[in-house]
Amino acid sequence: MGKKHIALFSSILLLSPIAGGFTAQAATLEELQQQKDALQLETNTIQSQIEEKSNSLNTLESEKANLETKVNELQSQLDELIGRLAAQEEKLAAIQSKILELQAEIESLQVVIDQRTEKLNTQARYIQTDAGVTNIASILLSSENFSDLVGKITVVSKIVTANKDIVEQQEADQQKVEDSKVAVEEEKLSAEALKQEILISKNNVVAQKAEIDVQIAQVIENYELTEAEKNGLESTKAELAAQTESISNDMAAEQARITAEAVAAAEAEAAAIAAAEAAAAAAANNLTASVSQTTSTPSYSVNSSGFLRPASGYISSPFGNRVSPFGGSIEFHRGVDIAGSGAISAAQSGTVETATYHASYGYYVVINHGTINGVNVKTLYAHMQPGLLVAPGQTVSQGQQVGVMGTTGSSTGVHLHFEVQENGAVVNPVNYIGG
Numbered sequence: 001m002g003k004k005h006i007a008l009f010s011s012i013l014l015l016s017p018i019a020g021g022f023t024a025q026a027a028t029l030e031e032l033q034q035q036k037d038a039l040q041l042e043t044n045t046i047q048s049q050i051e052e053k054s055n056s057l058n059t060l061e062s063e064k065a066n067l068e069t070k071v072n073e074l075q076s077q078l079d080e081l082i083g084r085l086a087a088q089e090e091k092l093a094a095i096q097s098k099i100l101e102l103q104a105e106i107e108s109l110q111v112v113i114d115q116r117t118e119k120l121n122t123q124a125r126y127i128q129t130d131a132g133v134t135n136i137a138s139i140l141l142s143s144e145n146f147s148d149l150v151g152k153i154t155v156v157s158k159i160v161t162a163n164k165d166i167v168e169q170q171e172a173d174q175q176k177v178e179d180s181k182v183a184v185e186e187e188k189l190s191a192e193a194l195k196q197e198i199l200i201s202k203n204n205v206v207a208q209k210a211e212i213d214v215q216i217a218q219v220i221e222n223y224e225l226t227e228a229e230k231n232g233l234e235s236t237k238a239e240l241a242a243q244t245e246s247i248s249n250d251m252a253a254e255q256a257r258i259t260a261e262a263v264a265a266a267e268a269e270a271a272a273i274a275a276a277e278a279a280a281a282a283a284a285n286n287l288t289a290s291v292s293q294t295t296s297t298p299s300y301s302v303n304s305s306g307f308l309r310p311a312s313g314y315i316s317s318p319f320g321n322r323v324s325p326f327g328g329s330i331e332f333h334r335g336v337d338i339a340g341s342g343a344i345s346a347a348q349s350g351t352v353e354t355a356t357y358h359a360s361y362g363y364y365v366v367i368n369h370g371t372i373n374g375v376n377v378k379t380l381y382a383h384m385q386p387g388l389l390v391a392p393g394q395t396v397s398q399g400q401q402v403g404v405m406g407t408t409g410s411s412t413g414v415h416l417h418f419e420v421q422e423n424g425a426v427v428n429p430v431n432y433i434g435g
Contacts, residue, residue, distance in 0.1 A: 033328035053230035081202040307432040313340020319428040335419035362409025382417035
């Protein structure tokens with residue numbers, strides 16, 4: 001038979017609704033990945049905000065601790081000032097008691113001074129009136145003898161001396177009273193001044209403590225607000241994580257469904273191929289020839305580079321960096337994807353190097369075209385259906401069919417993955433086959 005029979009049957013199969021479903025499935029996976037990426041980006045943003053809030057909370061805690069330390073220091077100062085104030089109050093009370101005692105002493109002394117004053121005044125009046133100089137002289141002249149005279153003179157002298165002592169004592173007591181008054185008043189003024197100074201210091205410390213208490217209250221308010229914001233962000237992050245996990249589960253389920261459908265399609269395809277081969281085995285040999293003639297390779301236009309487009313369809317994924325259809329990460333795409341269906345033909349004549357199955361490429365073929373413009377050029381055709389039409393070592397002509405578009409290997413839909421290699425390095429196939 002019948003490889004061309006198989007290729008023809010496979011082409012018909014690929015046009016069925018089962019084969020056409022993969023594009024929509026791939027789009028669903030891509031949408032899920034985009035949603036997951038968006039959630040991850042938002043999660044990263046939320047995490048950055050959470051870290052900022054954590055730093056703010058640490059700063060506020062440190063600030064609160066510093067303020068509390070200042071409050072403790074001020075409280076110690078306040079306790080000391082209160083102690084000093086209490087001591088000063090005791091001192092003032094003692095001074096006040098001393099003042100009261102001194103006032104009593106002054107009143108008593110004043111009585112003595114008044115009595116002395118009255119006595120001095122009486123003696124002075126007596127001397128000025130009743131005991132004038134004449135009387136004193138008479139006293140002296142009336143002396144009977146020298147001893148009597150001396151005695152009378154001594155009495156007069158004592159009287160005068162006693163009065164002099166009284167006057168001096170009177171003056172001393174008066175000065176003592178004045179000095180005591182001045183000393184007590186000075187001590188009282190000093191104690192009052194010190195008390196006022198302590199009161200001012202205490203008031204200032206209380207005011208500073210009140211200021212810091214306000215600052216602490218503000219810090220606590222900011223801390224509680226920041227903590228609430230952080231908790232809100234944590235809650236949002238948890239919600240995003242739950243959504244991300246849900247999408248990941250959806251993606252896993254979708255991928256499992258796609259894989260199951262691909263397996264089912266492959267099994268159906270294998271069954272169809274088996275049926276076709278059985279039918280072909282029962283047919284006459286001339287039927288094979290007839291079929292071969294009816295499945296001649298369609299005509300292609302040759303590019304200016306001398307290469308022709310290996311399959312019909314549009315380029316669905318270009319050469320270079322792209323978002324991977326599996327996982328959504330950025331990957332380097334080694335060739336171009338041509339979406340469509342039908343036959344795949346050699347872009348240029350050459351020798352088949354590889355015609356086998358690969359986990360990623362699926363069923364694929366590599367053709368060595370030899371040296372062109374000084375470089376060795378090879379082309380690769382991947383994701384073909386089972387039942388390749390060429391084998392390694394076979395020489396193929398330009399336009400000769402090598403297989404049929406499929407979705408084997410790592411593929412999300414029916415297409416041809418086409419690569420061009422120059423000296424072993426991949427280059428953009430558009431340079432050879434056009435866009």
